[in-house]
Amino acid sequence: MNIKEVLEPIFRQVFDDEQIKLAAEMTADDVDGWDSLSHVNLIVAIESKLKIRFTQKELLTFRCVGDLMRASAEKAGLPVA
Amino acid sequence: MFFNSFEYLFFLPLVFLLFYVTPGRFRWSLLLWASLLFYSALGSWYLLLVLSAVAILTYAAGRLLGLASTETHKRLILWAGILGNVAILVAMKYLTFLADSAQFVVGLFSGQYEAPHLALLVSIGVSYYVFQAISYLNDIYLEIEQPEDHFGYFFLYLAFFPKLMQGPIERAGDLLPQLKKPYHFDYDNMRFGALLFATGLFKKVVIADRLGIYVNAVYGDLASFSGLPLLAATYVYAFQIYFDFSAYTDMALGAARLFNIRLTDNFNSPYLATSIADFWRRWHITFSRWILDYIFKPLQMRWRNAGSVGIAAALLVTFLVSGLWHGAGWGFIIWGLLHGLFMGCSVFYKPYQKKLHGRLGLVKTTRLKVWQVFVTFNLVCFAWIFFRADTMADALYVVQHLFVFSGNQNLLFSGFREYELAIVLIGTASYYACRYIYTRRVDLFESKVWLRWGIYYYICLIAVLFCVKRASGFIYFGF
Numbered sequence: 001m002n003i004k005e006v007l008e009p010i011f012r013q014v015f016d017d018e019q020i021k022l023a024a025e026m027t028a029d030d031v032d033g034w035d036s037l038s039h040v041n042l043i044v045a046i047e048s049k050l051k052i053r054f055t056q057k058e059l060l061t062f063r064c065v066g067d068l069m070r071a072s073a074e075k076a077g078l079p080v081a
Numbered sequence: 082m083f084f085n086s087f088e089y090l091f092f093l094p095l096v097f098l099l100f101y102v103t104p105g106r107f108r109w110s111l112l113l114w115a116s117l118l119f120y121s122a123l124g125s126w127y128l129l130l131v132l133s134a135v136a137i138l139t140y141a142a143g144r145l146l147g148l149a150s151t152e153t154h155k156r157l158i159l160w161a162g163i164l165g166n167v168a169i170l171v172a173m174k175y176l177t178f179l180a181d182s183a184q185f186v187v188g189l190f191s192g193q194y195e196a197p198h199l200a201l202l203v204s205i206g207v208s209y210y211v212f213q214a215i216s217y218l219n220d221i222y223l224e225i226e227q228p229e230d231h232f233g234y235f236f237l238y239l240a241f242f243p244k245l246m247q248g249p250i251e252r253a254g255d256l257l258p259q260l261k262k263p264y265h266f267d268y269d270n271m272r273f274g275a276l277l278f279a280t281g282l283f284k285k286v287v288i289a290d291r292l293g294i295y296v297n298a299v300y301g302d303l304a305s306f307s308g309l310p311l312l313a314a315t316y317v318y319a320f321q322i323y324f325d326f327s328a329y330t331d332m333a334l335g336a337a338r339l340f341n342i343r344l345t346d347n348f349n350s351p352y353l354a355t356s357i358a359d360f361w362r363r364w365h366i367t368f369s370r371w372i373l374d375y376i377f378k379p380l381q382m383r384w385r386n387a388g389s390v391g392i393a394a395a396l397l398v399t400f401l402v403s404g405l406w407h408g409a410g411w412g413f414i415i416w417g418l419l420h421g422l423f424m425g426c427s428v429f430y431k432p433y434q435k436k437l438h439g440r441l442g443l444v445k446t447t448r449l450k451v452w453q454v455f456v457t458f459n460l461v462c463f464a465w466i467f468f469r470a471d472t473m474a475d476a477l478y479v480v481q482h483l484f485v486f487s488g489n490q491n492l493l494f495s496g497f498r499e500y501e502l503a504i505v506l507i508g509t510a511s512y513y514a515c516r517y518i519y520t521r522r523v524d525l526f527e528s529k530v531w532l533r534w535g536i537y538y539y540i541c542l543i544a545v546l547f548c549v550k551r552a553s554g555f556i557y558f559g560f
Contacts, residue, residue, distance in 0.1 A: 040385045059382040061223050
């Protein structure tokens with residue numbers, strides 16, 4: 001299983017949208033309802049699912065979904081794609 | 082030397098001329114010396130020392146950050162740089178307030194403590210370039226930017242005179258590359274810059290200062306007013322502060338454009354915001370992005386396991402800092418906390434509000450938008466009461482008497498009569514008409530001579546004929 005297959009269901013659940021398909025270049029502007037609350041819910045859900053913890057620095061430097069996927073994959077020991 | 086002073090109207094073209102004739106490799110140096118001269122013209126000798134101290138401290142911390150090899154060292158240097166800058170800011174702006182507040186608190190218990198008398202220091206510009214310095218260090222730490230090697234360019238990044246006193250608060254990644262880019266004369270930049278400067282001056286001397294006459298008359302004698310005049314002053318102040326600050330921003334952007342520098346616009350029709358969060362995406366944009374990136378997001382992430390409560394707490398702290406940044410006074414703190422409260426509450430009610438709008442079929446309708454704009458504008462105006470009032474007692478008087486319709490309910494009075502009102506209305510309408518013409522309808526610089534020069538002459542003539550004679554500084558100079 002790769003990181004995209006793990007994260008996509010989480011995104012769909014947090015944003016309540018079964019149509020979401022993750023892409024590396026995707027940002028918050030591309031997802032309806034991605035605000036500060038859903039962003040926190042997303043990060044907490046990912047950390048809980050993968051049993052990882054992002055550092056403050058990592059969280060503040062994520063610029064797109066691709067950054068999030070790479071960091072999650074590295075911490076969880078999963079392939080990116 | 083204010084932007085709306087005669088001295089500046091000589092200074093700016095003179096600097097531009099000298100800049101134009103100076104060899105390319107020395108132009109940064111000319112701009113830097115001009116900026117330091119501009120700052121020294123305020124008359125407070127220590128301000129140059131403060132600016133230099135911030136520049137040297139931040140430059141050194143930035144270089145050290147670039148050389149640090151471990152995460153621990155990097156964090157140590159980052160925090161040393163931030164705390165050093167904050168200490169300078171506190172010393173310049175808040176010592177008197179802290180001493181007076183300590184006297185008040187201790188006096189509640191013992192009544193014996195008298196705070197040392199501290200002279201109020203002039204601190205124009207310090208809040209802005211200290212925040213720029215902190216953003217620079219953070220961006221190096223987060224590896225968004227590389228440390229700047231050239232101290233002269235870095236000093237100029239902090240001191241560049243069009244934005245020195247009142248912002249915009251520029252990111253290193255946006256401004257530094259522009260300062261280093263070789264200059265080539267651009268006729269369109271020059272005339273657009275001049276036009277922007279002139280329209281900013283128009284807004285300030287015709288509209289903002291005139292609205293200030295009304296507001297100052299009411300707030301200067303509050304006991305004589307209640308009901309409609311207080312309501313009117315509340316709404317008028319909202320427009321005064323907008324026209325005043327946006328006028329300064331236009332003049333700063335216009336002046337910078339002469340040198341081919343594009344500063345960040347600080348406003349995007351803030352009173353058309355549909356929520357307080359939306360308001361802060363449109364008002365003082367460079368400042369709100371700063372507090373979002375460097376205060377809210379780190380706190381939000383640190384408190385992420387507390388869910389909505391964590392976010393609400395992060396918002397409250399962020400806007401408390403926002404209030405404090407604006408000034409050492411309880412009015413500013415209350416103003417900031419009100420915005421934090423508005424935003425914090427929305428974290429809890431927004432999901433239900435969204436469902437309600439859906440059930441009522443209001444989503445993306447015009448009537449919902451109008452309602453949201455109306456509510457947001459009134460919340461913002463209410464908070465402005467605390468921002469404008471000279472004391473908390475004054476603010477509370479206004480709040481308690483807004484809807485007490487007794488006594489004199491005339492909206493106009495001596496000092497602000499039909500003539501002044503007409504100037505404001507005609508000035509505002511013609512400002513927006515000119516803007517509409519040259520931003521939406523025509524490419525002004527390609528348009529007919531009569532239209533182009535008609536607009537130029539109109540702006541200058543009206544500004545000269547109808548400027549408020551008593552020159553005043555800009556409101557945001559005080560922050």
